[in-house]
Amino acid sequence: MLGPVLVDGVEVAAPRQRALLAMLVLHAGRIVGHEQLIGGLYPEPPAGAVNALQSQVSRLRRSVPGLVVEHHPAGYRLVAESSDADHLWCVELLRAGRAADALALWRGPALADVDAPFVQPARHNLTEMFIECALAGGTTRQLHDLVAEYPLREDVRAALMRSLHRDGRQTEALEVFAQGRALLAEELGVDPSPVLEAAHLEVLRAQAPHRGVPAQLTSFVGRDEDLRRVSKWLRDNRLVTLIGPGGTGKTRLAVEVAHREPGEVAFVDLSATADVARALLDGLGIREAGLLSAEPLSVEDRLRAALAARDVVLVVDNCEHVIDDAARVLGGILAACPDVRVLATSREPLGITGETLSPVAALDDEAATRLFLDRAQAVRPGFHADQDVIAEVCRRLDGIALAIELAAARVRSLPLDEIAARLDDRFRLLSKGSRTAAPRHRTLHAVVEWSWDLLTDAERDLAARFTVFSGGAGLDTATAVCQSDVDTLTSLVDKSLVEVADDRFRMLDTIRAFCATHAPDLGREHARWFLHRAQQAEPHLRSHEQIQWLARLAADHDNLVAAVTWATAHDLGLALELVAALATYYWFRGLRTEAAQQADAVLHACGESPPPGREQEYALCLLIAWPVATGDQSARIRQADALMERLVDPPRYPIMTMMWGMALGAPEDDSQVWHRRNRLLGQDPWSAALALVGDGLVARMGGDPVTGAELLQRAAAAFTRVGDRWGAALAFNQLGEIALDQGDAANALIHIERGRGLLDELGATEDTAEAVIARAQATLLTGDLDGARTDFLLALALSRRAGALVVQAGAHLGLAELARVTGDYAAAYLECDQAWERCPGGWYGPDQMRCHIAVERGRVAKAEGDPGKARRHFEEALRRAVVQRNLVTETAVRAELAALAVP
Known part of the structure; x- marks a missing residue:
């Protein structure tokens, strides 16, 4: 088989019998089905193919004496041992580590004299076997031939390089690599794989006269892509500078790149010197006596003279503390010595024309986790821990x-959980490093202190002030709050104390923790700036600019939280103003629970009554805080209602009117609705759209879904004209609920999906979860139980992430209905209990949810055949629906009770 098909050295003359024999040998000892044999032999099976196959088998038996081909109902089987077939014996030899013997079995291309439909895949598999033999035991000539035939096979090319290297032909091996790299770039647009790079490295390490490149005692982990990129840039550019904060691994990356460089490489550490030229001269091993000329030469002249005709890579480490001299000396070398390339590491750029900057950023989660595990197992063999804890x-x-x-x-001495718990005091925890490391790298504190000491006074002042920001800041914010100039800020970026991405500046938490020990208290300036930003943004959030302004505030979300936290502890008036100004932002982003936690903290700090002049803000805090508030929530709502009654004009933030209406629930009569709304609703288009939503909800709950749907359609259109996606989504979701009440799943899905799409644009977490619940209910109505379950579980996950208890209750209630429909009544009761436990306080929203839970409990009891229990639950639901003045639910519950009364 491994060449022309032969039996004991004899060729089978007839082509079709030869192909049949090859198929049987390939499956020696196993039955080959009739259809497989026919399909493998004939491009177009003839009439009576089974009889034709039988005839070919008979001829084969006659033409090859001693060949045993058994017939079975399913097909034919060649009786043979593995040692009888050369391809099977080849596999045995490979497994035994006898690759050279396996390779000796080959007499040419596999199945060289067979032409049939089955041949191509079979020949491909056998060829792979030949390549495996050649990789393990082939000669240089055989590997040369294979590379010529398969030029893009990197494993074959790597084997040829190693074979040439063993023969002492390193230059040819490097040429094979260079040809492969060029071919991969031209044909596939990719760099060499790790397999080929590893072979390249083996050759280089044997050939290159490295000078002083330090050997490493630990493995290189986590920067494979950086290594490939920097190696490529250094081939294409004469100066590459690795920049980044201290401790990110610049030196280690430079060393790894140096080890992979062919030719001469010199490594020079500038950290302990003030004389850059002398350090370079020493690092290159240049002796002054051999360079003396008639005219005395300076150190820099001698350095340039020594490098003028040399092809060398200079790896120059730790340039930051002698940055000006390093730039001058290296710039002179690059200008005078055309074959010199420089790989530098620094915490700021050298600023030389032609410099290519390669930032060495933080490790990603996967690489960081691998590094932690590698180093932990080195000090504590067998160490294992939860990957998520390590990543955190x-x-x-x-x-x-x-x-x-x-x-x-x-x-080695602390459990991982204890290490995690102590990271708030990271400088004390990470205070012991390698005794052989440079002093600045022995502790985390020393790493950052080294950078701090290199700053000017103005840079230190700004670095300390910048720590007031949480999650970074934009340029205008940073310069205004810190009272600094742009040049000093960009200088901190150049020196790797501050990062910049997407036009925002930020500090790594480790650097921030160090610099904060030198910081003045800018909490008030910070909080007032973000109050101004929130007040500036609020009207834009209710316009066509909504997405842009939400994104601006979202980018500063951590700063907004920090501002409220600081103000709550130091200036309650400012805290109240902040919570009020941010209400629209939090509500439109679906972060109601987070907003409630902030508002509740401010209320507890204020006590039972508002500070003078802050009554409106205090009332808004009362309305926001309901999801997390403890104690008598109805008393809080009454207090907010009383404060709102004192208002003469519409509130400063129109969303307050909406939240007031939600807190009070459905009105007792239309006159009350008009009285309150006319007095506190503004005349702007957004407030008019909100009024339509309110009227639509009142109509719906009053038992008039037609009028309710018409008003809500107008509201959706009005909000769309204004540009408010949140308001439009609110209207569409209510239209979806009306369609659900009417059993119209198709229209319900249309409205719900329109609303959910708008909420996705806003990134509104809690509102999106509610929309997913509505979609699940519509999906359940269509009979798609699996789809409904998927959505209920998705909504539960989203609401848990947001800490939204009432939304979680809604998801559990949906799962209860799903369990009832599938007949799992025990699970339905359990889900109802879960929903009930997640309904906080006595606000209108949770009360509505309790009413729906009571209805579902009644339906479960009715389904399992317990009418008495069902009646008790329905009567409880009826009491709640009447109190809430929700005629839709009241009508549905009365229908359930009436059905129970029918014998």
Whole structure:
């Protein structure tokens, strides 16, 4: 088989019998089905193909004496041992590690004299076997031939390189690599794979006269892509500078790149010197006596003279503290010595024309976790831990390689959970490193202190002030709050103390923790700036600019939280103003629970009554805080109602009127609705659209779904004209609920999906979860139980992430209905109990949910055949529906009770 098909050295003359024999040998010892044999032999099976196959088998038996081909009902089987077929014997030899013997079995291309439909895949598999033999035991010539035939096979090319290297032909091996790299780039647009790079490295390490490149005691983990990128840039550019904060791994990456460079490489560490030229001269091993000329030469002249005709890579480490001299000396070398390339590491750019910057950023979660595990297992063999906990520790250390290595070293004496708990005091925890490391790399504190000491006074002042920000800041915010200039801020970026991405500036938490020890208290300036930003944004949030302004505030979300937290502790008037100004932002982003927590904290700090002049803001806090408030919530609502009654004009923030109406629930009569709304609704288009939603809800709950739907359609159109996606989504969701009440699943899905799409644009977490619940209910109505379950569970996950208890209750209630429909009544009761436990206080929304839970409990009891229990639950639901003045629910419950009364 491994060449022309032969039996004991004899060729089978007839082509079709030869093909049949090859198929049987390929499956020696196994039955080959009739259809497989026919399809493999004939491009177009003839009439009576089974008889034709039988005839070919008979001829084969006659033409090859001693060949045993058994017939079975399913097909034919060649009786043979593995040693009888050369391809099977080849596999045995390979498994036994006898690749050279396996390779000797080959007499040419596999199945060389067979032409049939089955041949191509069979020949491909056998060829792969030949390549495996050649990789393990082939000669240089055989591998040369294989590379010529398969030029893009990197494993074959790597084997040829190693074979040439064993023959002492390193230059040819490097040429094979260079040809492969060029071919991969031209044909596939990719760099060499790790397999080919590893072979390249083996050759380079044997050939290159490295000078002083330090050997490493630990494995290189987590920067494979950086390694490939920097190696490529250094081939294409004469100066590449690795920049980044201290401890990110710049030096280690530079060393790994240096080890992969062909030719001469010199490594020079500038951290302990003030004389850059002398350090370079020493690092290159240049002796002054051999360079003396008639005229005395300076150190820099000698350096340039020594490098003028040399092809060398200079790896120059730790340039930051001698940055000006390093730039001058290296710039002179690059200008005078055309074959010199420089790979530098620094915490700021050298600023030389032609410099290519390669930022060495924090490790991603996967790489950081691998690094932690690698270093932890080195000090504590067998160490294993929850990957998520390790990833969280690494994230809190900003993915800084040195910090991760220092933390991993502590697993020898501390449990991982204890390490995680102590990271708030990270400088004390990570205070012990390698005794052989440079002093600035032995502790995390020393790493950051090294950068701090290199700053000017103005840069230190700004770095300390910048720590007031949580999650970074935009340019205007940073310069205004810190009272600094743009040039100083960009200088901190250049020196890797501050990062910039998407026009925002931020500090790594590790650097921020160090700089904060030198910071003045800018909490008031910070909070007032963000109050101004929130007040500036609020009207835009109710316009066509809604998405842009929500994004601006969302980018500063951590700062907004920090501002409210600071003000709650130091200035309650400012805290009340902030919560009020941010109400629209929080509501439109579906962060009602988070807003409630902030408002509740401010209320507790204020006590039972508002500060003078802050009554309106205090009332809005009362309305916001309901999801998390403890104690008598109805008393809080009454207090808010009383404060609202004192208002003469519409409130400063129109959303307050909406929240007031929601808190009070459905009105007792139309006169009350008009009295309150006319007095506190503004004349702007947004307030007019809100009024339509209110009228639509009142009509719907009053038992008039037609009028309710018409008003809500007008509201959706009005909000769309204004540009408010949240208001339009509110209207569409209510239209979906009306369609659900009427059993119209198709229209319900249309309205709900329109609303959900708008909420997705806003990133409104809690509102999106509610829309998913509505979609699940519509899906359930269509009979798609699996789809409904998927959506209920998705809504539960979304609402848990947001901490939204009432929304969680809605998801559990949906799962209860699903369990009832499928006949699992025990699960339905359990889900109802889960929903009930998640209904906080006595606000209107949770009260509505309790009413719906009581209805569902009644339906479960009715389904399982317990009318007495069902009646009790329906009567409870009726009491709640009457109190809430919700005629839709009241009518549905009365229908359930009436049905129970029918014998």
